[in-house]
Amino acid sequence: MLDSLVKDNIKGLLPYKVKEYTDIIKLDANENNSAAYLLNEKLCEAIMGLEINKYPDSDCTELRNMLAKELNLDARQIMVGCGSDQLISLIMSAFIGNGDKMLTHIPTFGIYKIAAQIEGGITVEVPLNEDFSFDLSSFVEAMEREKPKVIFLTNPNNPTGNVIPREQITKIVQLSKGIVVIDEAYYEFYGDSVIDLVDKYENLVVLRTLSKAYGLAGARVGYGAASGQLMDILYKVKPPYNVTSLSQVAAKVCLANKKVLHDTVKETIEERGKMINSLKEIPNLEVFESHANFVLCKLNDAKGVYDYLLNNRVLVRYFGEEGPLANCLRISIGTKDENAQVVGLLKKLMSS
Numbered sequence: 312m313l314d315s316l317v318k319d320n321i322k323g324l325l326p327y328k329v330k331e332y333t334d335i336i337k338l339d340a341n342e343n344n345s346a347a348y349l350l351n352e353k354l355c356e357a358i359m360g361l362e363i364n365k366y367p368d369s370d371c372t373e374l375r376n377m378l379a380k381e382l383n384l385d386a387r388q389i390m391v392g393c394g395s396d397q398l399i400s401l402i403m404s405a406f407i408g409n410g411d412k413m414l415t416h417i418p419t420f421g422i423y424k425i426a427a428q429i430e431g432g433i434t435v436e437v438p439l440n441e442d443f444s445f446d447l448s449s450f451v452e453a454m455e456r457e458k459p460k461v462i463f464l465t466n467p468n469n470p471t472g473n474v475i476p477r478e479q480i481t482k483i484v485q486l487s488k489g490i491v492v493i494d495e496a497y498y499e500f501y502g503d504s505v506i507d508l509v510d511k512y513e514n515l516v517v518l519r520t521l522s523k524a525y526g527l528a529g530a531r532v533g534y535g536a537a538s539g540q541l542m543d544i545l546y547k548v549k550p551p552y553n554v555t556s557l558s559q560v561a562a563k564v565c566l567a568n569k570k571v572l573h574d575t576v577k578e579t580i581e582e583r584g585k586m587i588n589s590l591k592e593i594p595n596l597e598v599f600e601s602h603a604n605f606v607l608c609k610l611n612d613a614k615g616v617y618d619y620l621l622n623n624r625v626l627v628r629y630f631g632e633e634g635p636l637a638n639c640l641r642i643s644i645g646t647k648d649e650n651a652q653v654v655g656l657l658k659k660l661m662s663s
């Protein structure tokens with residue numbers, strides 16, 4: 312009976328399962344392992360002052376004001392979400408209906424396609440080049456052919472770590488007759504952004520998150536910036552009270568203590584360079600340049616290597632045997648110790 316009730320576009324979906332491990336070096340989800348506990352005392356203090364019996368500020372006023380000041384935008388141009396995942400869903404629910412097209416590149420973050428499918432949308436995927444660089448001309452060709460209502464570009468991209476030059480993004484925004492979303496979840500590890508362009512182009516949305524560089528994945532806080540006109544539309548579909556007061560407080564503590572961000576990002580970028588150099592010495596392993604807090608590797612037996620690492624209490628990301636990420640593993644940059652351990656294990660396994 313339930314099968315006949317569920318919407319057709321939902322039938323083919325699988326639940327997004329995340330397996331939990333204890334006592335493990337977690338390098339599978341691009342979290343900031345160096346930031347663990349650093350702000351806990353300040354967080355506790357801030358939480359002590361909360362009236363948890365009251366609903367949170369529905370529009371995250373203080374948080375948005377802080378972000379607006381930092382980004383040199385109007386608070387009206389900012390929305391905070393329960394993770395940027397929620398903002399991705401809200402963009403789809405505002406602009407994508409049955410049969411509408413969403414265009415993105417492949418490989419990329421898997422949530423865009425799922426969020427579009429939930430709304431009945433059709434995802435069209437333009438392959439990146441063999442070395443995972445962005446192929447502007449085939450992307451523009453696909454834009455002209457498919458006329459997508461929404462475009463998603465991830466910059467830097469997850470899971471490849473490549474970036475799209477600013478001129479190419481600008482060109483796509485100018486050519487597009489639809490909404491263009493630039494997901495800058497890893498912006499802090501790269502340093503280049505198009506967030507300044509939201510004043511200039513009314514169809515541009517830039518997404519950021521506090522889950523990665525800021526080390527706040529557990530609080531689920533992301534934000535989007537866009538023109539005021541575009542935000543007025545997105546606010547129509549935002550659920551009330553979508554960010555808990557605990558999360559709002561945590562985000563404000565993080566934004567007010569930028570030193571943790573700067574120090575851990577600096578360390579992560581250094582460690583990323585070291586990790587890439589070490590991995591380059593390993594035979595039968597190809598490692599790609601990265602502008603984020605992870606590196607992507609290609610090897611002969613990715614599943615075997617994944618299992619070997621897991622047996623040694625190290626969790627990385629494996630993408631299955633199909634598609635452009637076959638034989639790839641993504642390793643998040645962790646603390647110095649964690650990185651040394653994963654490199655040591657790989658050297659031991661693959662050099663023998």
Ligand SMILES: *Cc1c(COP(=O)(O)O)cnc(C)c1O
Pocket residue numbers: 393394395396397420465469494496519520521522523528531532533
């Ligand atoms: C991790 C990630 C997100 C999700 O971030 P949340 O704010 O934790 O929901 C969004 N986009 C990309 C590309 C990511 O890698």
